[in-house]
Amino acid sequence: MIASENLLTFRSGAAGFYDLQSQSGTGNFGGFKSSCTSNLVVANGVLNAPDYTRTCSCSYQNQTSLALIHMPEIEFWTTSQLGSDAKSAGIVKQAGINFGAPGDRSSENGTLWLDYPSVGGRSPDLKVTVSNKKHELFRHHALKVQSSSGSDGMNWVAASGIINPQKITIAIQQETNAPPLPGIPIAGVEDDAEEDSKGQVKLHSSDLELGLDAGDPQVVGLRFSEIPLSASDQLESAWIQFTVDETGKSSSQLKIEAEASANPKPFVESKRNLSSRKRTKTNITWSPPAWTKVDAHGAGQATPDLKKLLQEVLSQPGWSKGGSVCFLITGTGTRIARSYKGASSGSARLVLKMKADTSEQIDLESKQSPAADTKHYTVKLTFTEPDEKVAAGQRLFHINLQGKQVQNSLDIRKQTDRAMQSLVLQFDEVAVQDRIELELVPADNSRYLPVISGIELINEN
Incomplete structure (x- = not known):
């Protein structure tokens, strides 16, 4: 393993690294021989990968030396391996759910965005339920998506999403360390x-x-x-x-x-x-x-x-x-x-x-979870219109948060004036006890079903 101020590098099947600055997880560079030893060397902002593979027999595509510089706009995904901390009991303080994403990624404000469904590898065990089992997912390259103003409209969050989830439930009380039930x-x-x-x-x-x-x-x-x-x-x-x-x-x-x-x-x-x-x-x-x-x-x-x-x-x-x-x-x-x-x-x-x-x-009544204290969250919802053929007025849906309508007839294309542009709606002081429930309901005159890319939760307490 080789360490620098902002990066750990190591051999992980291919050349592997862990971003210490964002703590977003483990990533890998594939496509070139990385040798049987660690050959990713950080030097003054350049990531050097000298060829250490003259005696290697692994069938990687390219046997060469590389010099890499950081380009944050390039799409790159990791897997979050937070060990026991990833599955500890407690209240969710800050997290993001990125529907259809290929892995996990941290944002500048410290939110760890987790892929749903989990396909990129081991991740913290947030309990997310989508009521419509026949939902569809979409994903584009992040460079195709334009961010909205400010840092909230992260193009890589809006590059993927879920179509017609109906109701999304996120449990904020993670109880993976709770004692097992009897029986x-x-x-x-x-x-x-x-x-x-x-x-x-x-x-x-x-x-x-x-x-x-x-x-x-x-x-x-x-x-x-x-x-x-x-x-x-x-x-x-x-x-x-x-x-x-x-x-x-x-x-x-x-x-x-x-x-x-x-x-x-x-x-x-x-x-x-x-x-x-x-x-x-x-x-x-x-x-x-x-x-x-x-x-x-x-x-x-x-x-x-x-x-x-x-x-x-x-x-x-x-x-x-x-x-x-x-x-x-x-x-x-x-x-x-x-x-x-x-x-x-x-x-x-x-x-x-x-x-x-x-x-x-055993008293059955005692097995019911006790009433939870009310907490307040800032909830940010990220949307994009993924289909360039959809015009303004054709995809309309209502947003219900905690059982109350908070947005009537949202028209993503009309608000962004183009497809593949992120849109972030923020709702403050959302009262929560044990879960957050988000429901997307098609408007009567909508030709297309609702879509959403991401949900970010920040505990205001």
């Missing part, structure tokens, strides 16, 4: 799945739509392993605890069944792998209340008592302690819960309460 967790990606009305099974889903998925009835399967129960154990009650991934207020009626098997197999992506399983005679109906808070995991997200279902499974021939149980959920309406995306992803958990358990019992 038996989903153990892997093959233990929760969705099957649509055509029998197509999907693992690795970003969430679980209980009931209907965009109006399509589906089966949701949950498989819990290593159940510590024998057929003779005295079970007082049992329930599945979900965590909210997206809010939902419409009426919902769900039916919960179990697979009538002492050894249900993991789910696979074969046709009707869920619906073809033999069901228990017993079923439990559940009418969940409105889910109004993302990340909630309290009484409203807990199923009714599933004791009778479990007892029927435990009575199956061949059941033994440590076996697995599979639940199948169908119904009407929609509740969207977290799926398995790792041990700390907030996926479903099976909670068991034994009659002989005299310890302090």
Whole structure:
């Protein structure tokens, strides 16, 4: 490793560097042989890369020496590797979300802009949810975009974006160090799945739509392993605890069944792998209340008592302690819960309460998150018109922030007078408790769907 006042250089597959001035992350120069040792040498503003590769056999394109000077207007992206600090619990103080960007980048005011979806490598784990799963992304080279006046309209933020996200939710309370919830967790990606009305099974889903998925009835399967129960154990009650991934207020009626098997197999992506399983005679109906808070995991997200279902499974021939149980959920309406995306992803958990358990019992109400203090944020929204064919008056949309309309019929092209020009709208003293909700609603007379490039949050407290 070679160090200077503003730059660290090292070998990282290709020639690698870390910008100490902006602390924006690790970047790489590809396309030339960088040798097996560090050969990026900083000298008086010039980055020298002498050829150290006479005995190298790596098949890089160019074997040569280079001298590089800093050109900040050139598009260059990095990955942010902030270690444990990137995933620590706490309140978001300052951050940017850059939709469709190829990596992370810091701005002059100290905001670390994170790519969404994350494609550039490891990044801090901000919880961002986009309600429209069928959204589209766009990206242009940053040199094609003109910045608005001042330093806020950064062309590289406006060079990419998302089309028709509908509602964007950003959690400001990051709780990755929070203690795990009680119960038996989903153990892997093959233990929760969705099957649509055509029998197509999907693992690795970003969430679980209980009931209907965009109006399509589906089966949701949950498989819990290593159940510590024998057929003779005295079970007082049992329930599945979900965590909210997206809010939902419409009426919902769900039916919960179990697979009538002492050894249900993991789910696979074969046709009707869920619906073809033999069901228990017993079923439990559940009418969940409105889910109004993302990340909630309290009484409203807990199923009714599933004791009778479990007892029927435990009575199956061949059941033994440590076996697995599979639940199948169908119904009407929609509740969207977290799926398995790792041990700390907030996926479903099976909670068991034994009659002989005299310890302090779990109070479902206590699992609801306490009311958060109100904080105030400056919210900056970056837009650009990415399509040169769109004229003024053709892409119109309203902006709702925290449930209130803050902009009526925004016309990006009219305000910027050209496509590929950044536009920044700033909203001060936005009251926030646990999340920021931004909704883009097409105007009735709009020919094109809403777009947005970036969201910057600065905690005023």
